[in-house]
Amino acid sequence: MSIDKDTVKHISKLARISLDDKKIDSLTKDLSLIFKFIEQLNELNTDKVEPLSSILNEPFRSRKDEINDGKIREKILENSPQKSEEFFVVPKVIE
Amino acid sequence: MSDITQKSLTEIVRLIKKKEIKSLEITESFVKNINNGKKLNSFITNCTEDALNKAKKFDKSPNLETLLPGIPIAVKDLFCTQNVKTTAGSKMLENFVPNYESTITSNLWNEGAFLLGKLNCDEYAMGSSNETSYFGNVINPIAENTVPGGSSGGSASALAANLTPTTIGTDTGGSIRQPASFTGTVGLKPTYGLCSRWGIVAFASSLDQAGPMTKTVEDCSLMLEAMASFDIKDSTSINKKKEKYSKNLTDNIKGLRIGIPKEYRIDGMSKEVDELWKNGKKLLKDSGAEIVDISLPNTKYALPAYYIVAPAEASSNLARYDGVKYGFRSTKDNNLTEMYEHTRAEGFGDEVKRRILIGTYVLSSGYYDAYYLKAQKVRQLIKNDFDQSFKKVDAILTPSTPTSAFKIGEKKDDPISMYLNDIFTVPVNLAGIPAISLPAGTDSNNYPLGLQLIGRPLDEQKLLNIAYAIEKKVNFTQSLNKWWEK
Numbered sequence: 001m002s003i004d005k006d007t008v009k010h011i012s013k014l015a016r017i018s019l020d021d022k023k024i025d026s027l028t029k030d031l032s033l034i035f036k037f038i039e040q041l042n043e044l045n046t047d048k049v050e051p052l053s054s055i056l057n058e059p060f061r062s063r064k065d066e067i068n069d070g071k072i073r074e075k076i077l078e079n080s081p082q083k084s085e086e087f088f089v090v091p092k093v094i095e
Numbered sequence: 096m097s098d099i100t101q102k103s104l105t106e107i108v109r110l111i112k113k114k115e116i117k118s119l120e121i122t123e124s125f126v127k128n129i130n131n132g133k134k135l136n137s138f139i140t141n142c143t144e145d146a147l148n149k150a151k152k153f154d155k156s157p158n159l160e161t162l163l164p165g166i167p168i169a170v171k172d173l174f175c176t177q178n179v180k181t182t183a184g185s186k187m188l189e190n191f192v193p194n195y196e197s198t199i200t201s202n203l204w205n206e207g208a209f210l211l212g213k214l215n216c217d218e219y220a221m222g223s224s225n226e227t228s229y230f231g232n233v234i235n236p237i238a239e240n241t242v243p244g245g246s247s248g249g250s251a252s253a254l255a256a257n258l259t260p261t262t263i264g265t266d267t268g269g270s271i272r273q274p275a276s277f278t279g280t281v282g283l284k285p286t287y288g289l290c291s292r293w294g295i296v297a298f299a300s301s302l303d304q305a306g307p308m309t310k311t312v313e314d315c316s317l318m319l320e321a322m323a324s325f326d327i328k329d330s331t332s333i334n335k336k337k338e339k340y341s342k343n344l345t346d347n348i349k350g351l352r353i354g355i356p357k358e359y360r361i362d363g364m365s366k367e368v369d370e371l372w373k374n375g376k377k378l379l380k381d382s383g384a385e386i387v388d389i390s391l392p393n394t395k396y397a398l399p400a401y402y403i404v405a406p407a408e409a410s411s412n413l414a415r416y417d418g419v420k421y422g423f424r425s426t427k428d429n430n431l432t433e434m435y436e437h438t439r440a441e442g443f444g445d446e447v448k449r450r451i452l453i454g455t456y457v458l459s460s461g462y463y464d465a466y467y468l469k470a471q472k473v474r475q476l477i478k479n480d481f482d483q484s485f486k487k488v489d490a491i492l493t494p495s496t497p498t499s500a501f502k503i504g505e506k507k508d509d510p511i512s513m514y515l516n517d518i519f520t521v522p523v524n525l526a527g528i529p530a531i532s533l534p535a536g537t538d539s540n541n542y543p544l545g546l547q548l549i550g551r552p553l554d555e556q557k558l559l560n561i562a563y564a565i566e567k568k569v570n571f572t573q574s575l576n577k578w579w580e581k
Contacts, residue, residue, distance in 0.1 A: 003456075007456070008452065011452050011455045011456045011459065012452060014455050014459060015410060015439070015451050015452055015455040016417075016432070016435040016436050016439055017436060017439045017440050017443070017448055017451065017452070018433075018436035018437055018439075018440040019440065023448075027448070027449065027452060030449055030510055031449070031452065031453065031456075033510065033511055034402060034449075034453060034510060034511065035453075037398075037399055037402070037511055037514075038399045038402055038403060038466070039399075040395070040396065040399045041396055041399050041400060041403075041469055041470065041473055042469075044393070044396060044473060044476070046469060046472035046473065046476070049472040049473075049475050049476060050472070050475055051468055051471030051472045051474075051475060052471050052472070052474040052475035052478060053301075053471060054301065054331075055287055055301070055478065055526065055527030056287070056288055056331055056333070056527070060330045060331065061327075061330050062330065063327065063330075070194075072194050075194045076194060076420075078192070079190075079191060079192060079194075079420070079421035079422075080419070080420055080421060081418060081419075081421075081422070081423065081424035082424065088419050088420055090419055090431055090434070091428045091429065091430050091431050091433075091434050092430075093430075093431050
């Protein structure tokens with residue numbers, strides 16, 4: 001199936017990536033080719049196949065949910081592009 | 096002493112253990128090559144000063160009982176290194192300084208090694224030519240106009256040009272094996288779960304696996320021994336006893352059965368690659384192995400399935416880059432949503448955007464069953480193919496790549512032809528099994544070509560042994576004219 005411009009606009013909105021018209025055009029072309037390639041899979045009948053979600057035979061392990069902050073708040077904040085005291089700063093979301 | 100940087104890791108370790116050379120001499124030699132090797136663009140961050148200090152410190156009270164005593168190592172810039180910038184080849188992480196160390200690099204440092212620098216790679220490990228890095232193309236030391244492969248292109252280039260004695264990469268669809276093949280080096284993708292993923296910048300979590308890139312198979316066994324460990328911090332880490340791959344390495348492969356899958360003989364495969372493969376078969380026969388024709392019928396569907404699974408997981412993993420807690424942030428931020436959209440538009444390169452959009456689409460409402468679920472079913476079929484084959488054979492021999500290293504820019508504008516590079520490597524990641532690429536010949540340009548051996552889960556020792564047997568018979572050497580020093 002070929003991907004149209006509106007689809008690219010829609011998924012770029014979902015993915016939170018702003019695109020200009022030129023980018024939308026080139027991505028529409030690229031994605032159409034890629035999906036044509038991907039859709040070779042439709043040749044295969046997989047009705048009776050179980051999907052493989054993990055190649056490991058054992059179930060995922062989980063750890064105890066304990067607070068372990070490492071006491072490195074200052075260092076963590078150093079990587080933030082915008083901060084104030086001990087907070088991350090984002091554009092205003094409520095008036 | 097002759098140029099130490101041309102020696103294998105194993106040989107350097109032997110010399111240091113016999114106290115015939117000091118860590119500082121070794122480190123100085125590699126630092127000199129790094130300073131002369133800037134044209135390759137294989138380094139993003141240089142840690143040479145720190146490395147020289149660590150070497151001096153090591154020499155003061157050397158502990159020679161470790162696997163990598165006093166060895167400087169540059170690593171792919173996808174491994175988080177404490178207090179050293181980790182960029183993943185992206186503008187998004189240009190100034191990111193981790194507060195923690197990845198398990199894999201910790202393991203290396205615990206074995207006596209120290210950091211020499213961070214190596215260039217395709218952005219977020221998405222690419223097969225190292226042309227998607229925000230920090231520029233890496234050049235293959237074999238010729239000035241060729242790509243080193245990708246995504247671990249900086250690792251392969253630095254290793255082949257003797258800028259580091261050994262290195263590590265990550266392999267999601269061939270990112271260790273393809274660049275190894277393009278540069279005449281050895282690269283191993285271990286069984287999924289053998290090497291911890293903790294502290295590695297995530298691409299596609301069900302496929303990502305770290306592994307060694309080395310000059311020889313013996314070096315590869317030593318590095319894997321140092322890297323592999325059970326890690327409680329990686330929920331998919333396999334809990335098993337550590338193996339002594341280097342001590343148990345042998346070229347005696349008599350009686351092993353090696354499968355040749357007919358589906359890997361693809362249309363348009365060059366005569367040179369075909370000859371290489373035939374020669375590999377012959378060498379294995381000469382070593383006493385038995386050659387068996389096998390079939391992996393769903394091979395052709397591996398790449399299309401991969402281009403659903405990998406982008407889907409990537410779109411989810413890369414959702415974390417929102418310009419708030421770390422990383423790049425756009426100044427166009429009139430409101431929160433716009434801030435996200437511009438941060439991600441300006442912070443990610445074209446290939447990363449392409450894959451995030453593919454992933455977002457295949458996971459979006461109404462399309463999940465048609466794409467993602469379908470791909471998971473195909474993944475099961477591909478795994479079944481391997482399971483069936485491994486009832487008959489101990490390992491599988493294929494070429495590593497359909498061609499040798501290509502020219503910079505040659506495939507950049509055609510995503511499909513770029514993706515086809517990984518046609519022989521991708522099935523292994525989907526099945527979670529181990530595979531190694533080793534140099535086994537050259538083409539008419541004298542560019543290296545690699546052979547790939549694929550094994551059963553956790554059967555790395557056997558793969559290393561078979562590779563060792565081939566390596567001894569091939570006796571591959573490459574003499575580079577060091578154009579980058581001119």
